Amino acid sequence: MTDFRFELRATDGAARLGLLHTAHGGIETPAFMPVGTAGTVKAMMPESVAATGAQILLGNTYHLMLRPGAERVRDLGGLHVMMNWPGPILTDSGGFQVMSLAKLRTLNEDGVTFQSHIDGSRHVLTPERSMAIQHCLDADITMAFDECTPFPATPAQAADSMRLSMRWAVRSREAFVARPGYGLFGIVQGGVHLDLRAESAEALQAIGFDGYAVGGLAVGEGQEAMFATLDGTVPHLPQDKPRYLMGVGRPADLVGAVLRGIDMFDCVMPTRSGRTAQAFTRRGTVNLRNARHQEDRRPLEEGCSCPACRNYSRAYLHHLTRCQEILGAMLLTWHNLHFYQDIMRRLRLGILAGKLGQVAEGILAEEALGDIQ
């Protein structure tokens, strides 16, 4: 079986072109991972997700723990088999829910007790349990259990939160069962405080992980602060391991982060926006709910090879979203995922050609043009 390893193939400035080998296949980086929280990328068949160019999906410990249950997923053959996604899967540890479901949980040194948002039942997530669940899910990449520090946070709060995550990182590492082709990523925290980020990055390397994630960003701090935090964090991460910016982001965020040396991303934006009528195009975002599209026979994006753009007009997409027809969500999600993968392809080609700066400028300049009128 393949070893879990990261092959660095080219660099352009801080940016890197790589190939990440896992038990379920390789991933070209920089990579964007569609989010499939509950064992499905919402509104998409897995075959369709693959057709967009996605090579790895993200799943979620907390949601799958509640339904259908980690052991049940394991008994059904693991997440790949259950959801018919043969490629690599990364699972979030539940750390994001520590923040997003803050009202429904209590936290102590040992871990977090959630009150299920579904039926109110209590569920305990500790680093050990999170590792066991992700093992049940058969995640190629397991994420350490952390607390996604909310924003804003005082330096003291961010430090306490980050240090708790570092202690949990030790326990995650110890509980993780090493298997060929499977890896464990640590998560850097520290808010927007560079000294804390540096401390966190060093602490994780002392533990030793197969990859390093930057967490706790895109939580309200703004792009400028996020980039500044990356500038202060990435140099503290090892060259020979993949770097994953969690939960990011908009197209311009991806471009800026790749320029700063990030290799992996995930974000709900393309999928959620697809379900709420917002499309991402080369010329910025388009809200298909808007009345101006009701008689527009043109495709959403000229030249795009996704099914939504190849076979349907803006007027029809507008009609579908107006009627809240499922097909509208499906087509826009497909387009958005296709668009995101296209951006990643362009960035990878840019790195390979040593012209990432030009490619990045081109993407941002196009976006600034705004939608066709």
Next chain:
RNA sequence: GGAGGGGUGGCCGAGUGGUUAAUGGCAGCAGACUGUAAAUCUGCCGACGAGAGUCUACGUAGGUUCAAAUCCUGCCCCCUCCA
């Protein structure tokens, strides 16, 4: 012909003397969405005005009252039952 009920903003529908330009919902017009409690959420939604504000509004014509969507009278229309 008789008895009863009802006519409210694009639609449905609250409201039975002042706090009502008039609750809600839908439709409409926009906005938000970043490791998914999201096919969700937020704002606007009579006219004119940038705004303060002004005007016109609860079938219709009058009346009572300091004050009427709300009370009284006539008329028009709709629904139910009886003949």
